[in-house]
Amino acid sequence: MRIDPAIVRRIARLARLSIADGDLARVAGELTRVLDLADQLADAPLAGVEPMAHPQALALSWRDDAVTASDDAGTLLALAPEARGGLYLVPKVIE
Amino acid sequence: MTDSHPWQAVIGLEIHAQLSTTSKLFSDASTAYGADPNTQISAVDVALPGTLPVPNRAARDKAIRFGLAIGAQIARKSIFARKNYFYPDLSKGYQISQYELPIVGSGKLVVRTDDGRTLEVEIQRAHLEEDAGKSLHDVFHAATGIDFNRAGVPLLEIVSAPVLHSAQDAVAYMRTVHTLVRWLGICDGNMQEGSFRCDANVSVRPLGETKLGTRTEIKNVNSFRFVEKAIEYEIERQIRALENGERLVQETRLYDAAHHHTRPMRSKEDADDYRYFPDPDLPPLMVTDTDIATIRAGLPELPQARRQRYLETLGLSDADAAQLCADKATADYFEAVLTALPGQAKLCANWVLGELAAALNAGGLAIESSRVSAVAFAHLLRRVHDATISGKIAKDVFAAMWTGEGDADAIIETRGLTQISDVGALAAAVDAVLVEFPVQLADYRGGNEKLLQFFVGQIMKRTRGQANPQQLNTLLREKLHS
Secondary structure, three states, rough: OOOOOHHHHHHHHHOOOOOOHHHHHHHHHHHHHHHHHHHHHHHHHOOOOOOOOOOOOOOOEEEEEOOOOOOOOHHHHHHHOEEEEEEEEEEEEOO | OOOOEEEEEEEEHHHEEEEEOOOOOOOEEEOOOOOOOOOOOOOOOOOOOOOOOOOEHHHHHHHHHHHHHHHOOOOOEEEOOOEEOOOOOOOEEEEEEOOOOEEEOEEEEEEOOHHHHHHHEEEEEEEEEEOEEEEOOOOOOOEEEEEEEOOOOEEEEEEEEEOOHHHHHHHHHHHHHOOOOOOHHOOOOOHHHHHHHEEEEEEEEEEEOOOOOEEEEEEEOHHHHHHHHHHHHHHHHHHHHOOOOOOOOOEEEEEEEEOOEEEEHHOOOOOOOOOOOOOOOOOOOEEEEHHHHHHHHHOOOOOOHHHHHHHHOOOHHHHHHHHOOOOOHHHHHHHHHHHHHHHHHHHHHHHHHHHHHHHHHHHHHHHOOOOOHHHHHHHHHHHHHHHOOHHHHHHHHHHHHOEEEEEEHHHHHHHOOOOOOOOOHHHHHHHHHHHHHHHHHHHOOOOOOHHHHHHHHHHHOOOOOOOHHHHHHHHHHHHHHH
C-alpha cells in the first residue's frame, strides 16, 4: 500500500502528532516500506485460519462484581498537573 | 413526514444502557451515582501507566441476558477493541469497546406503537463498552473540570437497524427497549442520571427509493420527548435542505432543547476515524454453552410473552395488557392481586390501572412503594366482587386505605358502608322516593325515560350510596312500570 503525504498529514492529526511539512515525504516513504513488509503476509496461505485477536492463546479472566478499591482520590488527583475542587482541570473545551 | 409528502425518513437508534453493576467494567471502583467528583476512581479509570483492565463478569452476564431476551446469537468468542479519539474526559485516549465481534449478534424486538400497530424491529448488535468521564464546562471560568466517576462504568450499546420511519415509531422502539432492560434487571433505566440514553441516526430519501440518503447523527438525547422532537426537527431540516437543492453532509449534531433545533458538534469534526484495533490488554472474551444455559434458565417471562398471555388467557384488552406490561413491577403487582382474587382479571386490571395508578401518580410513588399491598388491594376488590360494597363506595374505601385507616373490611365496618342488598329495605327506599316526587313520576310514565337516572340519584342519596346498583335498577324499573 502506498502512503502519500496527505495520508500522513491526516493520521498525524488524528494521533495529535506534529510532523513538519518538510518531513511528510520521508515519513510517507518509511510508512510505505513498513506496510509493504506487512503486505508480504498476504502471500501466505491463510485459508481456514481464523484472524488472530491476541498473540497468546489466553481467554479473559473475570472479576466478581464487587467494589474493593480504596478511596485513592486524593493520591490520584495529586498527580494531576492541575486540579481544583476535586476536579481535574484542563484548558477550556468549547462545545 | 405527512402522508402527502414524497419523502421517507429512515431512522436507526444507538441506545446506551448502563448495566447495573456495583463496580466498573474494568476496575473495582464503585458505579454509584451522585458521589462527589473523582471519589470513585481507581488507577485504571484514570489510566495510570502500568495498570491493566480486569473485566467484570456481571457486566458480561447482563449483556448475555439482553441478547437471549431478543433472540440473538451470543458470540462464544468476542473481542474488545480500542476506539481511539482524544477528548479530555477520555483518560486513556481510547475507549474500550467492541467492534468486529460484539458479544450480542442480531436479534429482534416486537414493538407496539401508541396507535396500536405492531413493528418488528431488527437489532443489529449489542456490545459492551466503558463510559467516558464527564466534562464540566461551566464550573470554572477559564478551564474545563473533569470528573472521572463515570469513566469505566459498563454500557451496553444496542444498535437497531435503520428500519424506523417516524419519530413516533423510534420513540415507541426506545420505550420498548427501556421496558425490556428494566424488566431484565440489567439497567435501572434512569434517564435523568444518564443510565439510558440514545443517539439517533436520521436520513431521508424519496419515498420508494431503496438507497439510504446522507445521514446525520444526533448525540446523547436523554428523554423520550426530546428524542421525538429532535428527530422530527432533523427530518424537517433535511427535507427542507434537499428541497432547496442543498447537499447534506454526514455529521454529528447536538439537539438543543431550549431552542428546539439541532446544530453541528464542532468537537466531532475529526472523529470519523476511530482506528479500531483489538485491545492487546484483553484476550478474547469467551462464553461457554453452560454460561448461556445458566443465564437462559434465569430469564423471567418476557414482556411480550406476558402481554400475549394477558390477552389470550386472561381476556384483557390490548390496551390494558400493554399498560400492565409497561414495567415488571406493575405486572407483578397485578398478578399478586389476581392470585388473591382468581378469575377476576378484568376487575383487577381496571383497579390497578385506575384508582391505584392514580394514587401512585398523585403521590409520585413507584408501585413497589404502594401504600396498599397487593393482598390488601385484592381484599378490597373481593368486597366489590361479592357486592358487599359498590364500585363507587370502594373508591372511598380505597382512599381511606391509602391514608392508612386500616384494611378494607375494617373501614367498611366502622363507616357502615355495607351495600344495601336487602330487597325489603331497598323497596322501602324506592317507594319513599316515588312518593316524594309525584310530578317526575308522572312525567316518566308519560314517556320521559331519562328521568330514570333522576330516581336512581335520589335513592342513592337516601341510602348514602349504599344501594346495590344492579338490584336498585331492577327494583326501580319494576316499580316504575307497575
